[in-house]
Amino acid sequence: MDWPDLIASSNASLLPVLEEDYGHLSRQLARRGVDIEGLAERAMAFRVAVPSWGVGTGGTRFARFPIGGEPRTIFERIDDCEVISRLVRVTPGVSIHIPWDRPEHPAQLRAYLESRGLFVDSINSNTFQDEAGQALSYKFGSLSHTEAAVRRQAVEHNLECLALADALGAAAHSVWIGDGGNFPGQVHFRRALDRYLDSLRAIYAGLPAGCRLFIEHKVYEPALYSTVLNDWGTSYYCARETGERCFSLVDLGHHAPNVNIEMIVARLAQLGKLGGFHFNDSKYGDDDLDAGSIKPFQLFLIFNELVDAERDHWGGAPVPAYMLDQSHNVTDPIESLCTSAMELVRAYVHALIVDRAALEAAQDANDAVAALQLLKRAFTTDVEPILAMARHRAGGAVDPVSVYRASAYRRHCAATRGMATRPGAGIV
Numbered sequence: 001m002d003w004p005d006l007i008a009s010s011n012a013s014l015l016p017v018l019e020e021d022y023g024h025l026s027r028q029l030a031r032r033g034v035d036i037e038g039l040a041e042r043a044m045a046f047r048v049a050v051p052s053w054g055v056g057t058g059g060t061r062f063a064r065f066p067i068g069g070e071p072r073t074i075f076e077r078i079d080d081c082e083v084i085s086r087l088v089r090v091t092p093g094v095s096i097h098i099p100w101d102r103p104e105h106p107a108q109l110r111a112y113l114e115s116r117g118l119f120v121d122s123i124n125s126n127t128f129q130d131e132a133g134q135a136l137s138y139k140f141g142s143l144s145h146t147e148a149a150v151r152r153q154a155v156e157h158n159l160e161c162l163a164l165a166d167a168l169g170a171a172a173h174s175v176w177i178g179d180g181g182n183f184p185g186q187v188h189f190r191r192a193l194d195r196y197l198d199s200l201r202a203i204y205a206g207l208p209a210g211c212r213l214f215i216e217h218k219v220y221e222p223a224l225y226s227t228v229l230n231d232w233g234t235s236y237y238c239a240r241e242t243g244e245r246c247f248s249l250v251d252l253g254h255h256a257p258n259v260n261i262e263m264i265v266a267r268l269a270q271l272g273k274l275g276g277f278h279f280n281d282s283k284y285g286d287d288d289l290d291a292g293s294i295k296p297f298q299l300f301l302i303f304n305e306l307v308d309a310e311r312d313h314w315g316g317a318p319v320p321a322y323m324l325d326q327s328h329n330v331t332d333p334i335e336s337l338c339t340s341a342m343e344l345v346r347a348y349v350h351a352l353i354v355d356r357a358a359l360e361a362a363q364d365a366n367d368a369v370a371a372l373q374l375l376k377r378a379f380t381t382d383v384e385p386i387l388a389m390a391r392h393r394a395g396g397a398v399d400p401v402s403v404y405r406a407s408a409y410r411r412h413c414a415a416t417r418g419m420a421t422r423p424g425a426g427i428v
């Protein structure tokens with residue numbers, strides 16, 4: 001697939017109109033004291049990691065509908081991640097999942113990624129299902145299990161992930177557990193949390209230098225009554241108790257409907273424990289829809305807090321890691337991941353054009369209408385020309401989905417890879 005050629009010829013036909021729109025937006029923003037070139041540079045520098053598990057079709061509790069040409073191995077998953085990176089230019093990082101992506105030779109995997117301009121951004125452990133041949137079951141929990149031997153097995157799995165993080169140069173290891181109860185009375189809430197924390201400390205003891213430990217809370221599912229790490233407050237407490245390189249990870253879909261997630265983001269940033277994100281979107285209880293597809297204003301408000309927190313150096317914490325975590329049931333995963341990454345850049349640029357001095361003045365004057373207007377003014381500005389120009393300047397596509405469709409990449413993969421038979425869903 002000659003991507004540079006496909007991208008160049010598509011861009012050439014779109015550039016005249018893009019330049020006109022970019023010039024118009026440039027004058028519009030200049031009147032507001034905003035330099036469009038600075039925004040284009042920030043858009044080009046934005047980074048979000050794509051999940052290796054997201055390039056295959058996901059599924060629901062009911063069914064999975066595979067498409068032809070899905071990746072069968074970690075190497076084919078990386079090939080698909082490379083396509084996304086070539087088109088949108090903001091996704092060189094790949095989040096991998098163990099055991100689904102367990103490499104036989106880590107050095108070989110690392111070289112394969114590097115030769116494509118990619119790298120492993122984070123490792124994700126899996127103790128929410130049983131692996132073939134596994135000695136003990138996680139049916140009733142893993143890191144918080146009532147039996148010490150099961151907890152030890154789950155800790156050992158995470159230590160294996162940390163060794164891989166070290167070998168692959170990953171900057172973070174993310175832990176999400178499915179532990180919890182399905183019925184009132186099933187789980188002793190306080191003891192289960194104590195056991196989880198003990199296990200977390202054992203994992204933290206094996207954390208390689210330069211690597212951060214992320215813990216991901218989730219209000220429910222697969223446990224449907226109570227979850228051990230259920231909310232951001234519990235996550236903050238556990239991260240603080242575990243150590244200075246342990247941080248809370250916010251998965252946007254892991255909260256109850258109507259929860260003020262932007263406020264959670266502000267709290268964690270203020271407390272110096274915001275580790276990163278799993279971006280996606282949600283309407284009801286589903287937690288893996290495409291980022292920005294349901295609640296774009298919420299996504300903007302989250303980035304508004306992030307841009308603001310960056311000015312205060314994240315409360316002393318390292319720069320948060322941005323990752324996508326989605327399940328693609330009815331779309332081509334490559335198209336979903338491309339458009340989702342672009343939606344994040346859009347929310348970021350929208351947040352960058354908020355007039356922060358005016359917003360603070362409105363806040364100090366208790367002028368609610370002015371404050372909201374300032375946010376809406378940024379949010380309703382069509383910044384697409386900035387995003388498209390940034391992609392073009394970085395060597396990506398002005399219109400990534402069109403280039404992808406014109407490439408017939410999936411049809412090519414269907415011919416070489418066939419129909420995937422991978423079981424299970426991609427819901428994490």
Ligand SMILES: [Mn+2]
Nearest residue numbers: 251278325428
């Ligand atoms: Mn997640």
